[in-house]
Amino acid sequence: MVSVGVLSEAFCLVLEQEAGSVSEASLEVITELYGRVGRQGRPLVGIGCGEQPTAEFALLGEYGLDLVLLFPVPAGWATVLRRRMKTYLDRQWPPVLVAPATLWGEEVVLGLASELDVPAFSNCMQLETVENGAVRVERLFYEEKIAVRYTLAPGSPLLATLAVGLTNVRRRRPGHRAEVVCVPDTGRLPADPVTVLGRIKADPRTMDLEEADVIVCGGRGLGSAENFALLAKLADMLGAAVGGTRVARDNGWITAERQIGQTGKVVKPELLLSFGVSGATQHTIGLRDSRRIVAVNKDKNAPMMKLADVAIVADAREVIVELIRRLEAAGAGLGRRAARQN
């Protein structure tokens, strides 16, 4: 059992939450820190947003967290979280407080640093503890040409964000569970003067495929440029981006920057609809991280079908035509408008 009292010697990290779960970037930071902390024997504490001690937070123990502190703040409200953290941690400030170098992590850490008047180091490449227990961070300067290593003086707190996309996430302690503690609500905070009016979704037709949330992807099975035009129409109605395989590119059905695969773009959409794609490894490795895949293909044994959450054995063109008809019946282009507004 770890108690909240360990905070004064703990490594703390601010967890980023995306769509209700802890983001990959946060897991990377846990993995990165666990390797360092493991040697020093210091506990690793995560700071998250939530009302209930859910199992998901306890499961972070597998990656190396010992304790999770949950603040009753809606996920994504960096300003509120950092005010709550400041009140709560004032008595026992942790020697190390880091976050993933994302929009969220930056707002929490840099905001805290400016309020506390301590230095903050954003986008650090590395964090390590040296012989005498002092903490050292490494940052790159001058367009990544020069590295500066800062060793903190004893007693100085470290606030930093760690660069993401560098560490392979690992479950180093299978079966281990973190203790989850809910921090009580400490009363009302003054209202944030900045009001959020809404969000505008990126235009899928022009955005980088790597950033798209929904992708419709076509391959050899679609067979012609006309069918790709249909695919583009479907994409437009769904607010999706169009991607394709190498065959599609060779035939001029898509342009090079729309090719998915190892020699094209590596994508990670929430939903990928794949039409007439057989699934050569070169292509499928490029969509390994898609959350949900629906594949439509005539050949049931195509490798793509084995990677799909829903595999549909049918003629791709027919399915596209039918889908367009249904979407039109449900209100033409509604999907797109809905996407723009939410």
Added chain:
Amino acid sequence: MLAVVLLKKAVFLSESALRPQPVQGLLATRRPFIGAHDLAALHHALSLREQAAVSRVAAITAGGSEADVILCQAYALGADEVFRVPWEGDAGLTDASPVGRVLAGVLAGLPAGVVFCGHLSPDSGRGLVPYVVAQSLGWPLVTRAVKVQMTPDLPHLRIHRDVGRGNREVVECPLPAVVTAVRYPSGWRYPKCARLLAFRRRNVPTLSPPSSPGMPSEKRWLADMEMTRARPRPKKIFTPDENLSAAERMKMIVSGGLKAKKGKVVDGSGADAASKVYEVLVECGYAPK
């Protein structure tokens, strides 16, 4: 109302790939320039002036007289006034937070309604200064602006923020406020030759904070600072789990880390199959019921 743009004298190191140099040699090649984010900040301020939302635009930089180059560019691009805040320290490497406080002290003495600055500088990119400025002035901070407009009725700014993956968030912010910019919305501004020449005839006025409390350097928190040639870390890459046996590792590599999913397999005609796809779309919220 005055819009102030904080410009950083960013440093560019010019090195030939054929002749790599040690750190000191590399640092000797530094040249000052304005970073892309700072240019975007200047652009936002100037476009507010063009919309008649602010009357004047002042550009401020911190540094010695060598930083005048930056102000010259800002002047040529259209800033009405330029000021330099004398500063000796190295803002990039250690003193982001003291320089932020000094700038805030100067700003407090100006009739500034809105302060723009670049989100990150291209050379150090710590991004701390806008936070410190906003905190010291007690003003709200809006980061990563890509589009800034004045609302017609209230003295509020309506700002589009880049929140990643190409998405934008629209916020409204009362004035005075600090806004950081990430990129140029569209178009391009060119420095005007006449203004470049006019700048030469001017003395750059300097501004100091009314009471100079002697900002303590960030170095007091540091035990040591060491500079080396950077060795960028490789990005993460698919690596088979080291706990697996050799044969299992090999199998993971051959499969490309792709695992066959035990997904539903549905046979069907066009209409039939389409309804299955449609179900998924509804489930994920991309199509109406």
Added chain:
Amino acid sequence: MMFPRLFTPLTIKGVTIRNRIIATGHLTHFASTDGLVTQRLIDYHVARAKGGIGLIITESMAIHPSTAQSQYTIRLYDRQVLPGLRELTSQIKAYGAAVFCQLHHMGREMTSVDTMRPVVAPSALMDPLKREVPHELSKAEIRELVEAYATCTAHAREAGYDGVEVHCAHGYLIQEFLSPLTNHREDEYGGSFEGRLRFAREVIRAVKGAAGQMVVGIRIDGDEFVDGGLSLEDVQEIVVALVAEGLDYVGLSVGHDLNYPPIFPSMDFPLGCFVYLASAIKRLVDVPVYTSHRINDPALAERILEEGHADLVAMTRATLADPELPNKAKEGDVDGIRPCVGCLQRCFHRLRLRAPISCLGNPAVGREREFAPLPASQPRKVAVVGGGPAGLEAARVLALRRHHVVLFEQEEELGGMLRLAARVPHRDELMGIARWQILQLKRLGVEVRLGQRASAKDLAPFDAVVLATGAEYGPPSLVVSEQVPHYNTLEALELGEAEVAGKTILVVDRDYHNKALGLAERLAQMGAQVVVATEEAEVGVDLDLVNKMMIWERLRELGVKSISKARFEGANGEDVLVVHEGWERVLRGVGAVVVVDKPKANTLLAREMESQFPEKAVYLAGNCAAPRLTPEAIFDGYRIALEI
């Protein structure tokens, strides 16, 4: 520029490599049996240097009389090779590429056939591939070998090399010392980590001592992929220790005698699948690191550099397939690059056959002089009949030589047999070569008449005719049981899931290459119980070792069984009696038999032409001349196109 990082020069210890594309040391069998450099070897490397490659590491060279990879290994210990090597290095450097020399001792992973001496190794443990028990090196012999490395380094220096690479990979002598699996010594050269590292250290010190201004690097396996062997973490430790000795670069590789396929990864391996090994080393060391294995596309190479996994990218087989790859990539002509599809049929397999290397897609490998496609002195009208690999290649090279070419194809799609070959699992990349040929035909403006079956009359107006009409599968050459349906290869490919699932299917291999195994995999994936039988000593007997090992691994998982040396001695309805080396076995409930025969040449049109236009210049290319494999078809097409 499309690939800015790929074409940023890199300087290693004063040697400037003009771009990041390199060729690793690879045996070519172009040297003479005396281990001397030949003009053919020089031409081969010069073609690559002309093609714009940054660095060539020439083939692994023997450092001592106790080692030889084959009869055609260059004997660096022998001063006789130096004049030839000097010519080789100066010619490569004349075209702007840097050139390194690979110092190599095979250890136990060789046969004494090539040296007529006992095979040597750190411990007297039999090599599982070559099945020879080596002589355990004495300390005096170890000292002799260390000196041999130094002597050969001096020879390399004399021969004008820019650097030397100590080969510590692929289970050869140095790796045998490093790995606890192969080093069971009890003296100071074995046991602990330090002990096992001692030989490598001594060698590198000796090489550094003799290298002078030359670059010194190593190539090492990133993971042994054998339980109990060196893991990635062990290799990280080893590399850090060796870099401390003053290495100037580190190259990563993978595969050795206990886990053979990754040495020469076939198309079963995803592109760039071993880059992570280099990435793991790159995190730890300051010296440049190169990665290799299945990197065949400049876009992939650029991505590897962009993500910082390596500083140099080895594209050895890719530059074998297309020596002009670097130049084409620099100009952004990506579609013009002939791809390496990882088939292994003519690079790796020909080495195993003790023949000089060639390439499935590039017949000019090793024939750079005589196979240069020079423009024809008299452009002629040429018809090519058949759009398979042979016809496509003939049409491509003819058009390149400025002949006026018309290609007839009776189907609606080009590709011929390759289209069939690509339909079995894990072979889809084979189509890549046809894809490239088709793209070239489009660029060269060749007139392609699809869906048109050419008759002798259609061909009459042409000055010359290349027939590439392919081959056909006749009725099965064997009937196992009268009551069971028999299919030939083509019919078996068309079998649907409904006809196959749950059935026991006997596949008889009379083709001896990949086809029976590939079909077996396809049928097993569709849910059939598959037994592969052959009269030969093993199924797929002519298939190269790597592909064979990889497909058997998959077939085993699918529950496919095999019977070699099989004689079919009778059948009773669905029960088939098979005899294997005297053992009798009844296969019960055989629902279908697939007989994979060699196809029969389709010579109909050739005979028609002979009877109607005996004077006309008619050439036969590919399977219609004699049924063989894709590389021969492409070779035929290329050769004939040069003859017209």
